[in-house]
Amino acid sequence: MAEANQETTPRQYINIELLTEALRTGNIVQFRNEFLDMHPYNQAEFFKELDEEDRLNIYHYLSPEEMAGLFENLDGEEHEYREVLAEMSPSYAADMLSNMYADDAVDVLNELEKDQVVSYLTIMDKEAADEIKELLHYEEYTAGSIMTTEYIAIVANQTVRSAMHILKNEAPRAETIYYVYVIDEDRHLVGVLSLRDLIVSEDDAMISEIMYDRVVSVSVGEDQEEVARMMRDYNFLALPVVDFQDHLLGIITVDDIMDVMEEEASDDYSKLAGIADLDSIDRNPFTAAKKRLPWLVILLFLGMFTASLIGRFEETLNKVAILAVFIPLIAGMAGNTGTQALAVAVRGIATGDLEKENKWKIILREAGTGFITGLTCGVLITLVVYFWKGDLFLGCLVGISIFITLIVATLAGSLVPLIMHRLNIDPAVASGPFITTINDIISILIYFGIATAFMSYLIE
């Protein structure tokens, strides 16, 4: 790995001492000079570290418009947004919200109580409020929920020169000016042009001639993960969002997609680990424990179930205590193989590769994979146990159990998420520890089932 220098990276762009001093001594000019020269992300980083008193000063030093840029970069844990907005006067807050890009404002408003949202929208600039209201409709995690309406749209029947003129005028309001969308009189999306195309074209060329008319677009109800996949495949900086009749509704920009990618990756990862909300930092053991306990308690009770299952074989165990020795080995192998199969299935669903395949083919392949891994591990363990304990029958018992367990556990690991996905159930329920515990149970049933059936050979 390369030398990373994370500790100093953000600092080099923020002069904390200077800013804090200016803030505390009330040196507005110096503060504004330094602060407004910083990238909004660094402004937000600085802002996050302040206490309430200093934050109250900032609201006096900066206009709502200047505050908007900072706020767009405060990446949002709920309580942060709420706290900070509560500190501002309602009119300042509303003014700031209306100066934010509509999609970012919507992200903030989604974290607030309904009556708060209504009150901000009422005192807000009407045009901004309308744009925001339109976006608030869309269901979370859809293309609609992450799009913005601040794009540049032009008609085809004009020259590059006049298009550039429109672009210059609309530039301050648009979230990106690097793509220009071409619409007809009914707002149907008919073409797209990059600013690069515009710049290298002759001033007198007609838009209709140079535009690209096979526009790649997403439907407004599309899953955000699918949007991210398209953005990545096509290397676009923005994607247009349309309704079912191909009317242009908005655009999604690449910066928002990077956040989606991070969110989705983190989400998949947390599910595999069986832990909620991995990304906010735990400042103390109590918040950390609160996130981990729900799964642990569920798994504790599932584990009790496993224990009661083994309890049913107490008689077998009483006679052949050595059986207990291999319980963790068999349960562990079932858990591991299940987690592998789960991971493959979840990634396959995420990349869409699995959906293209016939489901019987998937099942057959997973069964085959279980067979091969099961056979390999089963033969290995039979030999090891035989040489270790000198007991061929015990070796075969453990080996055959591993063999069957690995087939069943592999199938369980891949089928559970596939079935849930098909039933439109969030596969969160099929997270790593859950599959592991299910497979524990399956493996123990198989192991003790075989052992009890052939008990006589073991005792002899």
Added chain:
Amino acid sequence: MAEANQETTPRQYINIELLTEALRTGNIVQFRNEFLDMHPYNQAEFFKELDEEDRLNIYHYLSPEEMAGLFENLDGEEHEYREVLAEMSPSYAADMLSNMYADDAVDVLNELEKDQVVSYLTIMDKEAADEIKELLHYEEYTAGSIMTTEYIAIVANQTVRSAMHILKNEAPRAETIYYVYVIDEDRHLVGVLSLRDLIVSEDDAMISEIMYDRVVSVSVGEDQEEVARMMRDYNFLALPVVDFQDHLLGIITVDDIMDVMEEEASDDYSKLAGIADLDSIDRNPFTAAKKRLPWLVILLFLGMFTASLIGRFEETLNKVAILAVFIPLIAGMAGNTGTQALAVAVRGIATGDLEKENKWKIILREAGTGFITGLTCGVLITLVVYFWKGDLFLGCLVGISIFITLIVATLAGSLVPLIMHRLNIDPAVASGPFITTINDIISILIYFGIATAFMSYLIE
């Protein structure tokens, strides 16, 4: 979840029947008309589905330059690049490589044998070969390895008009024209301007006046994951790469960063699941089994070690067989809690949050988290076992074991990756199943250790 329509999405942009027919009947004009109108990503998708004969036709129908765009979008499994390049004549392949963006060409060349690389570089256009050679130096996973040298750099002492003139000239060669980097006579990076800034500025404004001089840049040896984090934080479309003296060496564009994000997320996910190379699709059970077996076999032998540990307590087990009933429960809880702690630590390392913290604080917090979760689960299980089996001592034994196990397992889960990271060892070794197995062993030692020590109370 929203309705995703993955099965039809790519199809709508590719007219497969038309293209295949034109290709097979040798209708070059029709083929080129349709094909060149497609987005390079769709060209690549179509190309991937062809057999060798059809591919050979394509090399005749398309110029190396046209092929370059397609090739940039063939996202690269090694053997694909090799196979396809081997089908082309060496001069066609070299010509194509020199027409690709330098960073993409480097990605391809990195997958080839050394002598192949040398031979392509020898027959390639000299200028392109030099650019590529420069990039081939950099270590994998660093900023240098993903940057491109095809950026636009200008000097500060000129007007917007003349800068726009340079930009228009260089546009066809540059990977992005949306950022223009300002350098001094020694190629030190002194400023940055977006095309947006240029477009909204007066034609006579001086670059030195409107440029942003606090450029956020990354060092050439920086880890690609850190570069992705900065790109996401700052919402940039490109980041400049500099050496330790601030000389501009190249830029990294957002499309490459999306690939890095996907790669890193997939990598973390695979490690947690204990499986190699999650992303290529397994066409048959043998390739799938080949990826999963290495970990399974390692874990099988670790499991044997666990079994031999329990074997040492055979005497205890012979006397009190009921102890075996709780083995999977305790081992399972240890595994689950360890995976949670591991996931938190790995994410913390990935986001850099953990590095800012004092290591003793982290250890103390994790111990505290283990204490709280252990206490909760321990008390719960004591009560359940007491009411189920009517044996308070057995309940306490299991409860205390869970309590101690959860503290130790939480610490193990978080410390192992932290220590590996500090020792610059790839934390792959600390993947999910590995931690789970380690924690199995720890938990069994604790459980049987306590049970053996207090044996007399259990038998009575």
